Amino acid sequence: MKPVANLxxxxxxxxxxxxxxxxxxxxIIGFGTVGRSVARxxxxxxxxDLRLTHIFNRQIARKRVGELPETIRWxxxxxxxxxxxxxxxxxxxxxxxxxxxxxxxxxxxxxSVVTANKQLIARHGAELVRLARENGQHIAFGASVxxxxxxxxxxxxxxxxxxxxxxxxxxxxxxxxxxxxIESAGVSFAEALQEAQKLGFAEADPTDDVDGxxxxxxxxxxxxxxxRVSADLESISAKTISSIEPVDxxxxxxxxxxxxxxxxxRKTSKKLFATVGPALVHASSPLxxxxxxxxxxxxxxxxxxxxxxxxxxxxGHPTAVAVVxxxxxxxxxxxxxxxxxxxxxxxIPTLSVSPDFTSRHYLRFTVQDExxxxxSLATIFSRLGINIDSVFQKPGYSxxxxxxxxxLEPCPASLVEKALTQIASxxxxxxxxxxxxxxD
Ligand SMILES: NC(=O)c1ccc[n+]([C@@H]2O[C@H](COP(=O)([O-])OP(=O)(O)OC[C@H]3O[C@@H](n4cnc5c(N)ncnc54)[C@H](OP(=O)(O)O)[C@@H]3O)[C@@H](O)[C@H]2O)c1
Numbered sequence: 001m002k003p004v005a006n007l008x009x010x011x012x013x014x015x016x017x018x019x020x021x022x023x024x025x026x027x028i029i030g031f032g033t034v035g036r037s038v039a040r041x042x043x044x045x046x047x048x049d050l051r052l053t054h055i056f057n058r059q060i061a062r063k064r065v066g067e068l069p070e071t072i073r074w075x076x077x078x079x080x081x082x083x084x085x086x087x088x089x090x091x092x093x094x095x096x097x098x099x100x101x102x103x104x105x106x107x108x109x110x111x112s113v114v115t116a117n118k119q120l121i122a123r124h125g126a127e128l129v130r131l132a133r134e135n136g137q138h139i140a141f142g143a144s145v146x147x148x149x150x151x152x153x154x155x156x157x158x159x160x161x162x163x164x165x166x167x168x169x170x171x172x173x174x175x176x177x178x179x180x181x182i183e184s185a186g187v188s189f190a191e192a193l194q195e196a197q198k199l200g201f202a203e204a205d206p207t208d209d210v211d212g213x214x215x216x217x218x219x220x221x222x223x224x225x226x227x228r229v230s231a232d233l234e235s236i237s238a239k240t241i242s243s244i245e246p247v248d249x250x251x252x253x254x255x256x257x258x259x260x261x262x263x264x265x266r267k268t269s270k271k272l273f274a275t276v277g278p279a280l281v282h283a284s285s286p287l288x289x290x291x292x293x294x295x296x297x298x299x300x301x302x303x304x305x306x307x308x309x310x311x312x313x314x315x316g317h318p319t320a321v322a323v324v325x326x327x328x329x330x331x332x333x334x335x336x337x338x339x340x341x342x343x344x345x346x347x348i349p350t351l352s353v354s355p356d357f358t359s360r361h362y363l364r365f366t367v368q369d370e371x372x373x374x375x376s377l378a379t380i381f382s383r384l385g386i387n388i389d390s391v392f393q394k395p396g397y398s399x400x401x402x403x404x405x406x407x408l409e410p411c412p413a414s415l416v417e418k419a420l421t422q423i424a425s426x427x428x429x430x431x432x433x434x435x436x437x438x439x440d
Contacts, residue, residue: 022334023048023049023050023051024049024050024051024087024088024327024330024331024334025051025053025084025085025086025087025088026042026050026051026052026053026054026086026087026088026090026327027053027054027055027056027081027084027086027088027089027090027111028052028054028055028056028090028092029056029057029078029081029089029090029091029092029093029102030056030057030091030092030093030094031055031056031057031060031063031092032057032092032093032094033315033316033319034092034116034143034316034319034320034323035055035057035090035092036065036316037316037317037319037320038090038092038320038323038324039052039055039065039068040067040320041317041320041321041324042324042327043067043068043069045324049328049331050324050327050328050331052068052069052072053071053072053073053084053085053086054072054073054075054080054081054084054086055068055072055073055074055075056075056076056077056078056080056081057076057093058076059076060074060075060076078098078102081106082102082105082106082109082111083109086111087111087112087334088111088112088113088114088327088330089102089103089106089111089112089113089114090113090114090115090323090327091103091106091113091114091115091116091117092115092116092117092323094116094117094119095117095119095120096119096120096123099115099117099120100120100124103115103120103128103139104128104131107128107131107132107135107137107139108131108135110135110136110137111137112132112137112138112139112140112330113128113132113137113138113139113140114139114140114141114142114143114323114326114327114330115139115140115141115143115144116141116143116144116319116322116323117141117144118141118144118145118214118217118218118221119217121141121144121217121221122216122217122218122220122221122233123217123233125141125221125224126224126230126348138330138333140326140327140329140330141221141326142322142323142325142326143319143320143322143323143326144218144221145171145218145221145222145297146169146171146218146295146297146309146311146313147173147295147311147312147313147314147315147318147319147322148311148312148313148315148317148318148319148321148322149295149296149297149309149310149311149312149313149318149322150309150322150325151222151297151309152221152222152225153325153329154307154309155222155225155226155299156225158307159226159299159301159304159307161303161304162301162302162303162304163301163302163303164226164227164228164267164299164300164301164302165227165266165267165300165301165302166227166264166265166266166267166299166300167219167222167223167226167227167264167265167297167298167299167300168262168263168264168265168287168297168298168439169262169263169264169287169295169296169297169298169309170260170261170262170263170287170290170294170295170296170297170313171214171215171218171219171222171261171263171276171295171297171313172209172212172214172215172218172261172263172295172313173201173292173293173294173295173313173314174196174201174202174203174206174209174210174214174293175209175210175212175215175241175261176260176261176290176291176292176293176294176295177192177196177199177201177202177292177293178192178193178196178202178210178241179192179241179244179259179260179261179278180291180292181195181196182244182245182246182249183246183249183258183259186246186249187246188245188246189241189242189243189244189245193206193210201293210240210241210242211238211239211240211242212238212239212240212241212261212263212276212277213238215238215261215263215276216233216236216238216263216276217233218263219236219263219264219265219274219276220233220236222263222265222297223265223267223272223274224348226299227265227267227272228348229265229267229272229348229349229350229351230348230349230350230351231265231272231274231350231351231353232350232353235352235353236274236275236276236353236355237274237275237276237277237355238275238276238277239275239276239277239278240277241261241277241278243278243432243434244259244278244434245403247364247394247403248362248364248434248436250394251362251364251392251394251403251405252280252362254392254394255280255362255390255392255407255438256282256283256284257280257281257282257283257288257438258280258281258283258288259278259279259280259281259436260278260279260281260287260288260290261276261277261278261279262276262277262278262279262281262287262437262439263275263276264357264439266357267351270351270352271351271352271353271354272351272352272353272354273353273354273355273356273357274353274354274355275355275357275413275437277436277437278436279436279437279438279439280362280436280437280438280439281439282439282440285439286298286308286310287439290310293312293313293314293315294310294311294312294313295310295311295312295313295314296308296309296310297309297310355413355414356412356413356414357412357413357437358410358411358412358413359410359413359437359438359439359440360389360407360408360409360410360437360438360440361407361408361411361413361416361435361436361437361438362405362407362434362435362436362437362438363405363406363407363408363416363420363433363434363435364403364404364405364433364434364436365377365403365404365405365406365429365433366401366402366403366429366430366431366433367402367404367428367429367430368399368400368401368402368428368429368430369399369400369402369428370428373428374391374406376426377406377423377426380419380422380423381408381419384415384418384419385411385415386408386409386411386415386416386419387408387409387411388406388407388408388409389407389408389409390406390407391404391405391406391407392404392405392406392407393405400430401430402430407438410440413437416435417435420433420435
């Protein structure tokens with residue numbers, strides 16, 4: 001199919017007829033977990049609107065499987081795909097390069113693109129959407145956030161009539177699995193991580209997940225899609241979940257809360273408030289009920305209020321469902337003469353990012369017990385105008401490594417950081433204070 005933007009009027013008229021009757025030819029690049037699932041779903045669909053024509057991977061011979069149609073061309077030469085008659089390239093190799101170069105080449109050669117690559121879309125999404133538009137093509141990335149949960153299409157289409165002001169949620173299944181295991185089995189972070197690795201929920205190098213970089217990329221995409229704000233990925237603060245211990249769940253429970261890795265973004269006229277990191281969420285919140293590797297995204301709209309999207313955030317099949325849904329959307333949009341599927345036109349401002357949410361805070365101190373600790377902490381807080389809300393100390397811990405918790409009344413995160421810098425110089429700490437926001 002020729003790109004709609006490059007057609008003459010008479011070609012366009014003919015093409016619009018073509019498009020209603022033409023099957024979309026699909027090339028998959030990257031035949032791994034998601035690629036295999038996409039191929040399977042395409043081969044099992046009864047409808048003839050999507051036809052898998054090419055599968056590309058390095059060292060392709062070891063990837064061949066018998067159950068797919070014999071007409072598929074298996075190749076390890078990317079030029080076979082880029083110079084083919086494929087209408088859509090499905091990029092599933094991951095990573096920034098060569099994925100980014102191949103996507104650009106595909107768009108320029110008149111092919112639409114579907115990708116699940118969050119790091120790439122978070123960094124280069126705006127430019128790739130522009131390139132797609134210039135070439136009369138689509139780039140769809142519904143699988144890049146929350147796997148099989150249709151949050152991108154939900155924000156782009158289902159909630160297009162609202163003006164969203166806030167998005168927050170659980171965007172990383174690995175972190176959610178680890179935290180729910182620490183909570184339910186009372187195991188340490190290291191043990192829960194090992195379990196997650198054995199079960200295939202965590203990579204051998206878990207940094208991207210546990211330190212929040214994966215969720216940060218997804219939050220950047222959500223902010224652009226839902227809040228229509230562009231933000232520099234690196235400027236969003238990401239905090240690790242590796243400092244969470246079983247005792248934090250015990251104290252969280254006393255506060256009628258649990259702990260989840262929370263990604264949140266709130267738009268104001270001048271700033272985008274955005275952070276990723278562990279936070280206390282109330283037991284009655286839908287966030288608290290997200291178990292194992294599931295994802296959940298909540299949006300708040302000026303007119304429509306709160307909306308919740310939830311389900312399987314990862315895995316071959318759920319992610320492939322999102323990819324195939326994007327392919328179907330492209331096929332449908334071609335049938336209505338190239339209707340825009342890309343993000344809505346119009347200016348998307350770049351806002352500066354601030355981590356400075358105002359909220360209650362949970363501070364867990366681990367100290368060598370001695371008289372006067374609470375008094376010295378209270379002095380620093382009161383000098384800065386911070387109000388202590390409550391103090392908890394569970395019995396049964398050694399005096400040489402005593403955990404206790406102070407909660408603070410709502411105040412800006414920056415003010416709490418200022419207090420903690422002063423507090424860090426006090427001599428009784430056995431380990432650094434854990435500071436978590438409490439989501440109300
Ligand atoms: N898996 C999930 O649950 C999930 C969820 C959401 C989004 N995603 C995204 O989906 C994409 C694919 O993920 P995946 O889990 O399917 O990854 P995967 O299992 O590692 O598959 C990637 C495939 O691409 C091939 N490949 C990688 N680099 C290549 C290159 N330079 N040239 C040729 N072939 C190359 C790999 O070949 P080798 O076998 O030789 O390595 C492998 O077959 C990623 O962007 C990921 O972030 C995945």
